Amino acid sequence: MSCRLTRVARATAIAVYLLVTSDGAAGQTTKIAVGAKPFTESAVLAEVMAQTIEAYTDIVVERRLNLAGTHVCLAALRGGEIDLYAEYTGTGLRDILGDKSERISPGLAFATVAKEFARRFDLEWLAPFGFDNTYVLLMRPQHAAELAVTKVSDLSEHPLRFGVSHEFLSRPDGLPGLRKVYTFQESHTVGMAHDLAYQGLVEGSIDVTDGYSTDAKILRYGLATLADDRHFFPPYEAAPLARRDLAERVPEAYEALRLLAGRIDAAAMRDMNFQVEQKRRAPAAVAADFLGSLGIVADRKVHSERETGVFRLLYQRRWKTLDLASRHLMLAGGAVLAACLIGIPLGIAVSRRPALAKIVLGFASVLQTIPSIALLAFMLPLFGIGVAPALVALFLYGLLPIMRNTVTGLHSIEDRLLDVGRGLGMTDSQILQQVELPLAAPVLMAGVRTATVITVGTATLAAFIGAGGLGDPIVTGLATTDYALVLCGALPAAALAIALDWILGQVERWVTPSGLRE
Amino acid sequence: MIALESVSKTYPGGHQALSDVSLEINDGETLALLGTSGCGKTTTLRLINRLIEASAGRISIGGRDIETLDPIELRRNIGYVVQEAGLFPHMTARLNVETVPRLLGWSPQRRSERSRELFALVGLDFTTLADRYPNQLSGGQRQRVGLARALAADPPVVLMDEPYGALDPITRRQLQTHFLDLKARLKKTMVLVTHDVEEALRLADTVAILVDGHVAEIGTPKGLRATESSLVNTFLRGGDA
Known part of the structure; x- marks a missing residue:
């Protein structure tokens, strides 16, 4: 009896495997689809993942970049239209799971999302890429050097003018929460549009602003980032978020992705964003160069430089x-x-x-x-x-x-x-x-x-x-x-x-x- | 013969348009329904081709109760002419004329022959006017096309609702003369709705004056002209009844 059941189960498993892997017109070749949200970093990470898989396997990787946002990506992933995309632990924790706990460590954040996503959505968080795209406080480098400020707690010594984004001004994980953990002498605090705050900081009309740690503009303006020495900011570690069946379905892709664990630090990510946004290069080309520098992908030209003439x-x-x-x-x-x-x-x-x-x-x-x-x-x-x-x-x-x-x-x-x-x-x-x-x-x-x-x-x-x-x-x-x-x-x-x-x-x-x- | 026996019509909402109307129209004769607007003359006309249904009473044509007939069949055997002709603006004069033959499934050749006959009958030149659209015809021409359309399948009965109401006096006079000529030749049983006393007296064999949904006076034109009735005299002088 149990023998027959096992046989039925095995036959079913094989049938399902064939169904899943055959995929209609594509015939024998396995296909997987990588998604991305509509912003530079998400697209670059999607390219990094896609090209890594392509370098180590014969799998055809379909790019479905620019899906409207977190919930579209999640829906697509759960529905099987895509197999993976790059997500941030903080986003998973707050926007998807609705967790509101404060001062949570990166490790705990990852453990929580890994466990809850597996249980609730049948999705798997792979090992993080190695950077934390969280809030960061920024200053002009000369100014920071003059005052000998390297970390957020150093700010308590000096009266400074704060100009921060409206969002940062009101979010509990922004300035209001920050004030509870650190002491500041805010001589003057205003909310302003993000781009204008960068401008204001560079021109010297404000002294401190907020940003995201991998923002290309930090590199563009050469700004100093202050270390969050009391670990106030919520962790936003980026990691591949995949369907749980990925490891079984396409084990070689799953293995290839493990090569990326811990390989992208904030500086590298910031540089890639900078290459795309300021140097106007294609995300695919930037990702290829980066993978080449890591030795993951043999140096090969993926795409030429971006064409900027509309008619050309x-x-x-x-x-x-x-x-x-x-x-x-x-x-x-x-x-x-x-x-x-x-x-x-x-x-x-x-x-x-x-x-x-x-x-x-x-x-x-x-x-x-x-x-x-x-x-x-x-x-x-x-x-x-x-x-x-x-x-x-x-x-x-x-x-x-x-x-x-x-x-x-x-x-x-x-x-x-x-x-x-x-x-x-x-x-x-x-x-x-x-x-x-x-x-x-x-x-x-x-x-x-x-x-x-x-x-x-x-x-x-x-x-x-x-x-x-x-x-x-x-x-x-x-x-x-x-x-x-x-x-x-x-x-x-x-x-x-x-x-x-x-x-x-x-x-x-x-x-x-x-x-x-x- | 068309016969209305004690016909009443009450519209939903309670307005009584007709009460206890009885009329007889002999074959080949013309009855004019005369009255001011709202007196029930158009209602009476529309009861005959069952565009509306009577609330009480009985209407028969040639001895057959029209309730027992298929309304679509009934209407295809009754010519229908309205004010300003009511031509379909997207069809040429000829296509308008051929409407009922087309509904009856006549062959194109038969329709075409019939069109030519009808254009001649109503005094229109086929070659120049057949392919014109209604907006390329004069008011008088449109009315003639409307009449041709009503006569297309040679129905024994023709209903006309204020056919000449919107025309200038000279054209109206011409068409009335034309009507009398056709009436003598075709011997149709006709019901004519009008508010024009002279028209009624000139064209009809019998004139029924309707007031508030009932027949107030009925008689031949000659008889009505001779009557002492104050109502008829009011009408004849052109005042309001």
Whole structure:
């Protein structure tokens, strides 16, 4: 009996293994997907992990960078759309687990997230990379040297002007908490925008500000960082966060990732961020250089330096752009088509019942007021990441203009014509086909046109939830301050919207019955 | 023969549009329903092709209770003309005229032949006007196309609701003359709704004056002109009844 059970279990395990590893069209090659949040460091770490895996295995690594944020990445990971991404222990502890404990050591923070994520989400935290991207207090180096300040507790001796970010000014793990642990003589304290605070510090209008320890601007302005000698700041150690089945599914990838444990210190990470943000290099190239310097990856050119001329870049990316544009069209087109298939019949149905029309159109209007990125986010728990949630969200946006114009078009027809149709012996469906739809067609088409333009625009945001399209270069460019790249997405998207608007304008003229043209 | 027997109509909400109306229209004759707006004349007309249903009473055409007939079939056998013609603006004059033949599934050739006949019948030139859209026709031409559309399948009964109401006096006069000519030739049973006394007296064989949803006076034009009734005289002088 137990023997048979074991055999069944083994057969099932093999079947599951084959299912998981075969992955449709890719055939024999195993694929894994690495995700990243839309900011430089996350993208660089994703590249570091991806290239390490590629260097040691034959696995094809798919990059799904620029997922909208912590919760999108987590949803994608749990849903199996990605296999790993770089996360911070502090984020895991506070934002995901909701832990509010203060003055927690890096080791305890890691142990807590490792245990809780395994229990609650079936996810595994791999060994940290070796840097802690937490808050850090910054000063001008000469000023710090003059006062002989090297650590935060040294500040108690001197009256100083503090200029910190608004967030830092109010967060319990910011200045309010800091004051309980250290003593300061704040001659003057203001909240200001982060970039302006750096500027103010360099120009000497403030003496101390806050930053993140791996922020490229620390390097750019050559600022002095003060050691948190009483360990007040919560630990934000970066580490690969992976699905628990990774080790079994692709043991060689899992092994490769272990090579990165403790290999990236804050200075190295800061330098990589600096290379991307200030030297305008591609994250992939920066990651390759770094891995080469560690000896993990043989020195190989991954990508050339970044192109900064928009037109040169547009030309270089022309095939890529075509590819993205066709995916973009597929997304927007699919959504508008679905919106027509549902919206037009629904519009016709509710136009017969004014009370119902009010409710349905009201509901659709409410949907329309939800900010696009929020609507996309709502789709995640229901549809995961990728094309499906994007299609559903875009469909919902397209629904209102199409439905509203269907109703408006039908209501704008003179009652007398419907009366004549009936009087001549037309059935309801004959009246709809021969009188109502032809006469409502121009208004209806205008709705389809509006829906299309809205959808093409909104579809750029779909990149945030991994659906691809022309939003990809926009989001990547924004995250890595590469404005030429942003334009490589924005210009084709705008051109696409204008072209479709023109084409549908022609269609609108064409469906306008001759007898109604001026 | 069309017969209305004690017909009443109460709209949802309680407004009684017609009470106890009885009328008879002999085959080939024209009845005019005359009255001010809201008197129930259009309601009466629309009861006959069942665009609205009677609340009480019985309506029959050729002895058959219309309640027992399929409303779609019934309407395809009754011509229907409305004020300002009510042409479909997205169809050419010819397509408008061919509406009912198309619904009846006539062959294109038969429809086309019938169109030419009808254009000639209502005094319109087929070659120049058939492919025009309603907004390219004059008011009088539109009304003629509307009449042609009503006559397309050669229905024995034609209902006309203020057909000449929106036309200038000269065009109206021309079309009325044309109507009398057609009436003599086609021998249709017709019901004409109008608020114009002269039109009613000129075109109809029988005139029924409706006041507040009932028949106040009924008679031939000759008889009505001779009557002493103060109501009829008020109408004849053109004042409000």
